[in-house]
Amino acid sequence: MSQTNQHRHQLPGRVVGLGWLVVMLITLSIALTVLIPPVWLPPSLQQLRYSWLGEPDFVELPANQPRELNLPELPCDPIIAARGEAREIEGLQIMRSPSCNPDHPADVAAFVKGTNNISAATLMETLLTVDAVDKRDDLDGDGDPDRIHIRLEVVELNGKSPEMSQTVPRFEIAPGIAPGFWVFAPKTRGMSTTNFGSLEANRLLRMPSPVIRVEAGDEISITLENTHYLPHTIHLHGVDHPFRDASGEGNDGVPGVSERMVFPGEARTYEFKARQTGTMFYHCHVQPQVHVMMGLNGMLVVEENRPDNWLQTLNVGAGHVRYPSVASREAYDREYDLHYFDVDKDLNDLIKEYNDPRLIAKATNRGYNATQRTAEYYLLNGRSFPFTLLESAVVVDTGEHIKLRVLNGGLEPVSLHTHGHKVRITHYDGVEQNPLAQITRDVVFLSSAQRLDLLLDTKNDGLHSYGSGIWLLHDHREQAVTTDGINPGGDIGVIVYEDYLAANGWPRFFGDMRLYFSPDYYAGRIPVWSASDPEGRFGEPENQPVTTVRLALLGLVGFLLFGTLVILSRRLVRSVKAR
């Protein structure tokens, strides 16, 4: 025995007999077995316990957690909805657009006439600069301008503020959900928010990047004014454009291959004169696994060259085209641009973590690994259900021809299903399919970057349409109809007939949709059937009650047991050492 141990053993009253310790251990173990709530044990142990101690007592199962269902108001402001009435501005007949959040008619007029050709009063109603969309020079003498100069800026949405916990400027895709985005945006003036007291992005700064519409043969210039803090470019995917512009500058948007990236504070003009028509695509080509997926991608439509063909050069937020082209008016009653997209929040939310561009570049380019990507959010025209219902419903009437231009700007495939209708695929990636070989079906498939032009014929014949109603229009990959796993969400949209539309542009649904406007719903805090289950048969039960006394005793026993075990083990170690 060492000196120390000898010394300790000589101290009176400090030593408890080994026998006592063992008795205590057994007593405490039995107490623990009795006190521990059976539900905490694995099923096999529970069985063992009941076979020893008899069947458990009957206990009423927990009641539902009391929950007051505060249904929010539908965010369908009649004043905003009134913007959807047919209107004449700047001598243009802007089409009616029944919707809770229609495009502002002044914006539409500015994009049709050109921001340089409208009255000061109309320009004031928009948030645009004088040079945002400059139109001039009827080169072919057919009554419309043929030199079109579009200026795009790059805008961050929902990024970190060094001053407050909220991200700025705010753009929600669904109630309470605001992933970070970078978007191309028209050149606007003044405040980026709706007013100084608000953090909400103004109506022109939003997802997705705007649809660009140009006429074949026009001299198009798109100036990228890089107002963002990282380098970007524009690549014109599928659009007829020269590799270099007239001055020998790169024009394909690929860093290193055709050009140098456009740095913050710099501007570059991309030029083209498209010989072919069709629904195309444009996107940034810098670190595309990051930049495209942050939102820097949009639809680009080349329309046929027709006389007096004044085009709505930009369709902000995509959706209904309130001033369609001459060719579109001839063949179709209405036209909709549908931009599908998916978001991996692990990437998009990185801009909420950092403010320093160096840290953001590091985190997105080198920290984020696109091969590990999973998508949580699925967007139609920059929003998820139920916000899609506020602004991206495909409104139709019986016996119409509707043109749908569909782009998959995301990385997940899209299997678009039209309830109640079969649509005809007229164009693939902007190229017309042989009319004799065109396919009519109810699920159309788009891989990443693909475009389809669809004819939605509302002839009620049981094939093209089953008749009037509110018919879902959604991606049939079922994860895509959720928002981070909560259904209904994702890219759910609707085809809604006029007779199913309320005056404010809201579809007259059978059920109450207000629940889905609650941020708590998408945070997973509300049982999904709350609105249709007033008795709470599928409500959220309280946690199983374990009485406080029992818990206190259990704690005490546990503590004593632990103490006994510690003393015993020390004894054991000491005696082993002694040997």
Add this chain to the structure above:
Amino acid sequence: MSKLDRGLIDVIAFTALIAFATAPAGGGAQVNDERAHHRQKDHSDHRMVIDADGMVMNYNENELPRDCAQLGEDVTFDVHVGVRYARRGAAFGFDLNEWQVPPCARVAVTLINDDSVRHQWMVHGLPRYLYPQGMFHLEANGGSRKTGKFIVPSDDRTYLVHCDMAHHMEKGLKGQLKVGSGSGDLPSVPGITGARRPDRYL
């Protein structure tokens, strides 16, 4: 250049009424009273200018704030803006981040934009009865300059100055205008105060 162009490029001047009419609702009863009061007076000395170089909002070289018995000093300064003035870890910068003027001064500011994209010099918190939304605003297109004048009130106060384009304030374009001795410093003004929620460099 078309006639229509020249029409716009020639300075378009609007009375503040337009800004009032388009200002968002919900400013409170006091603001509404001020609006009504303002409409009756119909003065044209502070106005909105939009042209090819940018814009000026709430230009005011004559009308005194209520608390100023008489016009103070005339103060003139230039503000340069662009990526070349950015501090480390920012994207954009003003050449200075603090400006100081005497009470009731008439301030003539020229914003000189050395970048090829838009920037702004926007002051907030001015009296709303003179400046719709409490704001004086200069906006210069890439490579352009824009000048405007405004008259500051008499009390010692620090006003927020920034570029309100999305993330330009966050990425360096924040400053403060001190009238008199000012009322302290604002948070996260580059070169003056630190960020309340700084990045971590680990």
